Amino acid sequence: MIRAxxxxxxxxxxxxxxxxxxxxxxxxxxxxLGPNGAGKSTTLRMLLGLDxxxxxxxxxxxxxxxxxxAPLTHVGALLEARSLxxxxxALGHLTALAHTHGIPRSRVDKVLALTGLTHVADQRVKGxxxxxxQRLGIAAALLGDPSTVVLDEPVNGLDPEGVLWIRTxxxxxxxxxxxxxxxxxxxxxxxxxxxHLIVIGKGRLLADTTVEELVRNHGGTTVKVVTPDPxxxxxxxxxxxxxxxxxxxxxxxxxxxxxIGETAAAHGLPLHELTPQEASxxxxxxxxxxxxxxxxxxxx
Numbered sequence: 121m122i123r124a125x126x127x128x129x130x131x132x133x134x135x136x137x138x139x140x141x142x143x144x145x146x147x148x149x150x151x152x153l154g155p156n157g158a159g160k161s162t163t164l165r166m167l168l169g170l171d172x173x174x175x176x177x178x179x180x181x182x183x184x185x186x187x188x189x190a191p192l193t194h195v196g197a198l199l200e201a202r203s204l205x206x207x208x209x210a211l212g213h214l215t216a217l218a219h220t221h222g223i224p225r226s227r228v229d230k231v232l233a234l235t236g237l238t239h240v241a242d243q244r245v246k247g248x249x250x251x252x253x254q255r256l257g258i259a260a261a262l263l264g265d266p267s268t269v270v271l272d273e274p275v276n277g278l279d280p281e282g283v284l285w286i287r288t289x290x291x292x293x294x295x296x297x298x299x300x301x302x303x304x305x306x307x308x309x310x311x312x313x314x315x316h317l318i319v320i321g322k323g324r325l326l327a328d329t330t331v332e333e334l335v336r337n338h339g340g341t342t343v344k345v346v347t348p349d350p351x352x353x354x355x356x357x358x359x360x361x362x363x364x365x366x367x368x369x370x371x372x373x374x375x376x377x378x379x380i381g382e383t384a385a386a387h388g389l390p391l392h393e394l395t396p397q398e399a400s401x402x403x404x405x406x407x408x409x410x411x412x413x414x415x416x417x418x419x420x
């Protein structure tokens with residue numbers, strides 16, 4: 121179990137994380153989400169003892185990370201996949217880590233096989249692709265067979281097969297009763313993988329909830345409307361949020377399907393389709409974090 125209590129981190133006059141409290145429970149995949157600059161990386165570093173909180177504290181299985189005598193056997197973490205010696209082989213890198221904790225060679229071989237790196241185990245990592253580097257970082261995180269796994273953007277650089285592999289791996293780790301915390305910008309993957317979500321913005325907690333609840337509370341619904349006269353329908357719904365999906369198809373947020381249908385019927389406007397659609401996790405996330413986004417692009 122991971123527990124953060126009133127975590128605060130300041131750098132001079134800048135507060136990066138502010139009174140952040142949450143608990144990550146075993147047996148679930150918990151997504152850790154937030155816009156760029158939200159304080160996710162700083163929070164993860166405080167959880168793992170790499171940064172000292174200005175105030176508050178974090179524990180893993182009841183202890184600060186540094187208080188575990190053999191931390192690799194309690195917590196496996198991937199924060200920066202390429203933070204390793206480029207001249208070492210994958211086997212050499214994992215073997216060196218294993219020696220620090222008395223982990224047997226058989227476990228090194230097992231995580232190499234688990235991450236699909238057995239055939240490149242003797243190659244120097246400086247020649248690895250981004251995806252191969254990610255796999256090696258995950259192998260290192262799993263080396264001590266830890267009860268807690270913390271991964272920052274684990275699918276970065278992976279091909280579709282690798283993304284599916286990560287998704288399956290995370291689900292299996294949680295099913296084994298482990299605590300799994302995953303930071304990611306890919307909302308589509310979080311929607312498929314995460315059981316629970318912790319969302320932060322500008323260093324503060326915005327939501328601690330399930331995927332379903334977040335979508336229900338912040339995503340709203342849109343209505344897909346197909347009509348031969350979309351311009352006229354726009355004029356009849358001046359207060360709706362309307363986007364064009366194709367020349368004759370509109371996605372309308374605000375009025376529900378009944379109101380749209382009755383408005384069109386009252387003005388003799390034919391509709392070829394009127395379909396309510398539940399919002400995606402991405403839409404709900406964008407709505408929730410809109411006011412905390414550090415950089416916002418202008419419409420083209």
